[in-house]
Amino acid sequence: MYTSGPFLRPRLAELLLSVYIEGVVATNPRASDRAYATLREEILHGSLAPGAVLAEVEQSSRLGISRTPLREALARLAADGLVEQLSGRGLVVASVSPDAIRALFELREALETTAVALAAARGDRELFARLVDEFADAESLVAEHRIDDYYALVARFDDAIDESIDNPYLVTALRGVRTHLQRLRRLAQDDPARLVRAAAEHRLIAEAIRDRDADLARHATHVHLRASLRRISTDPHLHQKGTE
Numbered sequence: 465m466y467t468s469g470p471f472l473r474p475r476l477a478e479l480l481l482s483v484y485i486e487g488v489v490a491t492n493p494r495a496s497d498r499a500y501a502t503l504r505e506e507i508l509h510g511s512l513a514p515g516a517v518l519a520e521v522e523q524s525s526r527l528g529i530s531r532t533p534l535r536e537a538l539a540r541l542a543a544d545g546l547v548e549q550l551s552g553r554g555l556v557v558a559s560v561s562p563d564a565i566r567a568l569f570e571l572r573e574a575l576e577t578t579a580v581a582l583a584a585a586r587g588d589r590e591l592f593a594r595l596v597d598e599f600a601d602a603e604s605l606v607a608e609h610r611i612d613d614y615y616a617l618v619a620r621f622d623d624a625i626d627e628s629i630d631n632p633y634l635v636t637a638l639r640g641v642r643t644h645l646q647r648l649r650r651l652a653q654d655d656p657a658r659l660v661r662a663a664a665e666h667r668l669i670a671e672a673i674r675d676r677d678a679d680l681a682r683h684a685t686h687v688h689l690r691a692s693l694r695r696i697s698t699d700p701h702l703h704q705k706g707t708e
Contacts (some may be wrong), residue, residue, distance in 0.1 A: 465580060475525060480639050487576055494533065495529040495530070495533035496529075496532075496533035496536035496537045496540075496589030497529050497537075498527075498529070499523075499529055499533055499534055499537035500540050501538075501543060502527060503523075503527075503537060503538075504541060504544070504546065504556060507541070507546050507547075507557055507647065508546075508646050508647045508650060510647075510650045510651055512557050513557060513559050514558065514559045514560050514651070515556055515557060515559060516556060516557040517553055517554060517555070517556050518538060518554070518555045518556060518557065519554065519685070520534055520535070521696050531674040537642075537653060538555055538577065542555070545558060545644065546552065546558055546643075546644075549661070551568055560647075560648065560651060562697065565648070565693070565696055566693075566697075568644050568645070568648075569689060572639055572641050572645070572689060573685075573686065573689050575634065575637055575641060576638070576685050576689065577685050577686060579625050579626075579629050579634060579638060580625065580669055580672070580681040580682060580684075581681055581682050582628065582630075582631065582634075583624075583625045583628035583681070584672060584673045584675075584676050584677060584678040584681045585676070585678060586628050586630055587624070587625070587627075587673050588624075588627075588628065589673075589674050589675075589676070591624050592624065592670045592671075592673045592674040593674050595617075595620065595621055595624060595666075595670040596667055596670045596674060597672050598617055598620075599617070599621075599663050599666050599670060602617060602659075602660070602663035602666075602667075603660050603663060605617070606660055606663075607648045607656075608657045610621075611659075613658075613664070614659060615649070618666065621666055621670065622638075622642065625673075626638065626639075628673075631675055640677040648696060648702035652696060652699045653699060655695065656692075656707060660689070661691065662688065662692065665684065665687065665688035665691065666688070668680075668684045669681055669684045669688065672684055
């Protein structure tokens with residue numbers, strides 16, 4: 465049995481290469497994960513607009529990855545509903561059609577009215593009392609053009625509901641819907657007056673949860689979502705981008 469010399473060198477080289485590859489994998493996210501995260505962020509923030517073609521050669525070159533992990537990333541985005549197949553064009557960023565918005569809000573109403581009722585039964589009353597106070601000051605955020613702070617407050621409200629309902633399946637469904645809502649917000653044009661009214665609607669929902677009033681929480685959420693749907697459905701800026 466040889467223990468040294470040229471017979472050992474190929475095995476040693478193979479072992480060293482294996483250790484190196486394991487180290488790279490351990491310290492770097494998978495290429496497909498990085499591509500998914502990058503493309504998802506670009507779609508949600510509007511830098512990849514509805515209808516934008518996601519050609520494999522172009523995207524793999526731009527992202528610095530091979531086509532196999534890119535295909536994995538695109539498959540995940542398609543499962544998220546952010547990418548769709550169009551005849552003659554290949555994969556493109558999903559459009560924002562009136563039918564898609566209506567369907568999204570139908571699902572959103574079913575999920576959110578259930579969630580707020582559960583939060584009213586199970587939530588931390590002090591947490592929602594603090595959110596009531598924060599929403600009372602939300603008008604000043606809009607007046608000062610601190611729109612990112614405004615949406616951060618809405619995100620904290622969503623997180624508080626998620627933590628309260630103690631239902632991981634419902635939380636997963638809610639977060640899937642919010643992915644598309646985040647995209648709609650970026651594509652639409654902010655209406656300061658609507659944001660102020662929405663803050664008042666959120667405050668009423670938070671008050672109902674604080675007071676353990678599940679019926680009022682459901683009703684206030686229903687009113688809020690209908691008002692939001694009317695606003696988005698009539699936004700010409702959104703529909704122009706959705707049909708480009």
